Amino acid sequence: MKNKVKRREFIKILGAGTAGAAAGVSFVNAFPASKTDSAKLLQTNSENEITPTYCEVCFWKCAGWVHKKDGKAWKITGNETDLNSQGRFCPRGTGGIGMYTDPDRLKTPLIRVEKNGKQVFRKASWDEALDLVAERMKTIGEKWGPECVALFTHGSGGTYFKNLLRGYGSNNIAAPSYAQCRGPRAEAYLLTFGEGVGSPERTDIKNAKCLVLIGSHIGENMHNGQVQEFTEMVANGGTVITVDPRYSTAASKSKYWLPIKPATDLALLLAWINVIIEEELYDKKYVEQYTYGFEALKRAVKQNTPEWAYPLTTIKPHVIRQTAREMAKAAPSVIIHPGRHVTWYGDDTQRVRAGAILNALLGSWGRRGGFYAPAKAHVKKYPHPKYPKPKKNWKDAFPDQFPLANLALSSGICDATIPTPDKECSFKGWIVYGTNLPQTLPQPEKTLEAIQNLELLVAIDTMPAEITGWADVVLPECTYLERYDDLRISQGRQPSIALRMPAFEPKNDTKPAYWIAQKLAAKLGLEKYFPAKTIEEYLDYRLKSIGSSLEEMKKLGVKNLAPEQDLYFLDGEEYEFATPTGKIELYSTTLADSGFDPIPKFTRHEEPPDGFYRLLYGRAPMHTFGRTTNNPILNDLMDENQVWINPKVAKEWDIRNGEYLVLENQDGKKSNKVKAKVTERIRHDCVFMVHGFGHSRKQMRRNYLRGADDQKLISKVKLDPIMGGTGMRVNFVTFRKEAV
Amino acid sequence: MARYAMAIDTKRCVGCSDCVAACQTENNVPIGFCRDWIVEEMHGQYPTLDLEIRSERCNHCADSPCVRSCPTGASHYADGGIVLVTPEECIGCKACIVSCPYDARYVHPEGYVDKCTFCIHRVKEGKDPACVSVCPTHAFIFGDLEDTNSEISKVLRTRKNKTLIPEAGTEPHIFYLI
Structure with missing residues (x-):
């Protein structure tokens, strides 16, 4: 957090509060405002220009305006008609401009090559990079079937890669937001x-x-x-x-x-x-x-x-x-x-x-x-041919498990990529869009082991995140401020849509996700799944289906449509619920039929051994996981995480506030060094840290080795037998002072 | 003449630092510096705790030691009591930095002293300062104390509030609703 500590000592100020005191001096004629205010402070004489966008720094997708001053990136503000934000962005949205200005962004396509016995990346043209991806995808498709390619995705541009993968013949599409987050x-x-x-x-x-x-x-x-x-x-x-x-x-x-x-x-x-x-x-x-x-x-x-x-x-x-x-x-x-x-x-x-x-x-x-x-706008899909029917799906990778999982499990696909004697190979290729798997999935060593068994790993990202370092091909996407994307059609009290359009030309040799997916589709002979020549044509078609147009949306940014239904139940009215009994199921018939407790029962969980503390993790308001920790503006607000420790525990371990420590978990996994925050704000049997820090890629100069990565300490998970979620608060850590 | 002031509701503020980010982009504050910042003040012992979160900045004092200590007149009162530093007149002597009880000023890499301007360029256009208009928790009220019907005048009459380091006697104009 950007606080006093940054350039001043907070305590000093509180303690020496009268430093500038001039008590008793009365002050007359307070402000003879005769001076001309500096043009520099008044920010006069500049040309401003705005373009609509919706934010990509988190999934809330607030709609706003990108402001340019004299042709240069200036700021992002909320769109006052936007229901998700009421015209007020959060710090991440406000700092979103840093996603664009970050000098550490990926700049060109990269291909892994062997040079003097060492694997290195070499710069490649888009054609070369996409040719290589298409060729390997074709080989995998022929040898094992297209179902052996999986897509991991997070973010707006994922839509096009989902379309591509389905057209290619696989529906193994997973997002860590399910099994590692809100699936249960x-x-x-x-x-x-x-x-x-x-x-x-x-x-x-x-x-x-x-x-x-x-x-x-x-x-x-x-x-x-x-x-x-x-x-x-x-x-x-x-x-x-x-x-x-x-x-x-x-x-x-x-x-x-x-x-x-x-x-x-x-x-x-x-x-x-x-x-x-x-x-x-x-x-x-x-x-x-x-x-x-x-x-x-x-x-x-x-x-x-x-x-x-x-x-x-x-x-x-x-x-x-x-x-x-x-x-x-x-x-x-x-x-x-x-x-x-x-x-x-x-x-x-x-x-x-x-x-x-x-x-x-x-x-x-x-x-x-x-x-x-909730209400949602009914926007027509751009028509495309039917997808081929895959012969296998992700559930085949783990038969008889997680019967009620409705979405693919990222962790499950990762596990199924590691060959075992009793099963044929399931996955040979990964396309990873916008999700940094080594920091997103628990048990990162397992993720890396899975990666070793791949014939193709493509990473599409804006930043040189950890996952890109493991890829065969890295495809640099431009940021959300430099591209169109599909419409934002989010649910809310009222149906609404929002447009994202480019405020800037893509920097360096980066490209929008739509362009990348469409080009790759063409190389795979799947261009029929991208029938719209350009994304503008695609968007205009969709917008016309609700009586708007791309031209109109470029001016409005957001369009709220009339509510179609009551927000609340009408008193006494009969309602049918989409459960087997048609009622709200206090007793779940589905769970009973699947052999699970139809009514929740308490089970005891393992407790930390002596000298260990349960590792809890969470969020900070100015960051979205690891994807923002290198953003210059947001990094400036919080540039490392801290481990929260109760003062009694700190005393026992002789830990001082602000001291750097290493955390070691029950399996001997150690964290990067992390600052102790000794605080009454936490119980004595657990510690807490913000997720998304402790990056290990030098290319990200601001967040490199700053703070600790909680995921490195999550070497154990407890699987939810109902839907395959990975319970991650089952790891215990202790403190190490050596080698800090 | 107007007398601008700000009331900040500590009950609403969650300390997200959006005010800091908005100030940074609005005013092109160089990375590594800030015109406003967040302070979390914790009292009590587990489990009886109290946390006050404050967004802090220049207090635009009516009796400003920084203005008095400025040898060139760069630090001055502008319209509405806004304390400003004219970059072109500042010689970077830092006398104002030493005199400010709130530690609200820093030396800009270009050599002059910089601090919160209440976004005077926006106020002149009838807009709120950037931090006020961005705040997702609506924690800020900016306005004119001379106008007894302004929202800020009303809220200061009805809500318990305080200023920081009142004993410094500088007549600060940032009020915290508590």
Whole structure:
């Protein structure tokens, strides 16, 4: 964080507060503003120009304007008509200009070659690079089948590579945002309500009277619209209950902070359910009309009293009761927030489902201040020929496992790339778009082992991230400020679309994703899947289907369409839910049929051995994982992460605040050196650090070896048997002072 | 004549540093320096804690030691009480830096002293300063204290607030709503 420490000592100022005092001197005639203000300060005499964009620094995709001054990049501001941002960007969006100006960006296509017995990259032309990719893809397709090529993707440009891969004959398309992030949430809500929470989340926070955050650190995760609604709610006197082993920013704004013992959240949720049922605080009419399995639930949680939960969670029974009553008092304008990154302990679908059940009991799904029904614009797809039907899909790589996974598992594809004696090869080629797998997937050594078995690894990125160092071919994409992309069609209270168009010419020899995918398709003989000659033609076709046009959108940036449905349930109306029973399933028939607990049950998780602490990780508001840590503007706001340590623990280990340490996990994996932040804001049985630091590529000069990479310490995962999520908060670390 | 001031709501602020980034791009503040910054002040012991997050900057004091200490008159009061440094008149002697109780100034790599201008170029166009207009938590209120009906005048009448280091006696004009 850019704070006083940077160029001054904060403490000194507080201590010597009267340094500049001139007490008693009265000051008359305060400002005789006779001077002419400097033109430099007034920023006069410059030509400004704006182009519309939507942000690519995170998935919230706020729409805004890119400003140029005298033809040069100046700033990015929010588009006032944009519903995702209300015209106010977050620090990452504001600092997005640094994605464009970063001198460390990839500049030309690169091909791995052997030179004097050493592997090096040589600069290549686009034709050479794409020829090589096409040739290897053809070879893999002929030898093993096109299904042996997988795509890992994150970000807007991924759309075109998905199209390319499907046309090529593979649907092995994975995003770490599923099995390493929000997959359990998607499945838990689908199982309970028959639909997901989506993104941006359909949480009606601004109208909520009570918000329960379980490990969600809104304010440190800067999901723009959500943060705005959160602060609005706090300012209006709403009750926030934050459950977190760490005194997060959100906790500091909360009426209740429950510093729970890590890995016991499900016990707390079950105890809350118990109180809501036993004290008859649930919405009886709603439960009767819309839900299935109440009696079974009541029986199942009978034992899960606050007294039962206390020794597990360390949250006192009266606090559990009091907070449950607060929720009930606010119902139905209450949200047990579903979270976003929820792959923690391997029973994550069940934990998130417990929260979903609580929401159902309180009647908040479909109610004002709870969860609204999101709307989305119906924009026609540009027609293209049918894709060939793949003979195998990603599920074949791990038969009989994770029956309820609805999306491909990045971690699963990675595992299946490593050959084992009992299985034929599954994957021989990876196309990696915009996701830095060694820092994104747990067990990075496994990722690197998988990579050793590939015949083709293509990395498409804007930055020389770790993954590019392992690629056979590196394709440099231009940043989002230098390209068109598909329309932003995000869900919200109202359907809306946003346009991204280039504000600048692509720097160096970089190209937009659409161009790269289309060119590669042509080399593979798959041009029919890219029938629009240019992306402008593609966008104009889509926009005309909703009565707009590219010309219009270039002026507007954002277009909000008329709402088509009610945001909330109509009182007493019958609704059918897309579950097997047509009801909100407190008791999940799907889980029962698949052999899983139909009602969440608490299971104990392994605890840290003596002298070890559970490793927790999270977000900082000015960064999106590792992708922004080299951005000059954002790096200037926070250039390294710190490990948060409770003062009692620090005392035991003789650790001073600000001292550099190495963390070592239960498997002997060591981190890069990282600064200790000794703070009362964390429990004694865990440590915390922000994810996305500790990069190991010298080409990224600003973030190279700055701070520690939590992923290096996540050598163990606990798999969610329901959907294959990788629970990552199961690693324990201790402190090493040597060789810092 | 207007008297500009800023009220910053510590209850809303999440310390995201967007104000810092927006100032940086708006005013082309060189990387490595800043005109505004975030301070997190923590009190208490686990688990009874209190955290105040503040976005800080030049206080545009009415009785500014920096203006008094400036030998060339580069530091001066502009319209509305905004304290400015005229780059062309600054000799980089740093007397103002030493005198400022808020440590709000730095030496620009081009040799002159620089600091928050309340985005005077925007204010003159009737806009809010960049930090105010960007803040996703709506933590800032910028306005004219001379106008008793302005939002800032109203909020300072109704909400508990404080200034930083009031004992320095400089009549600071950044108010924190607490």
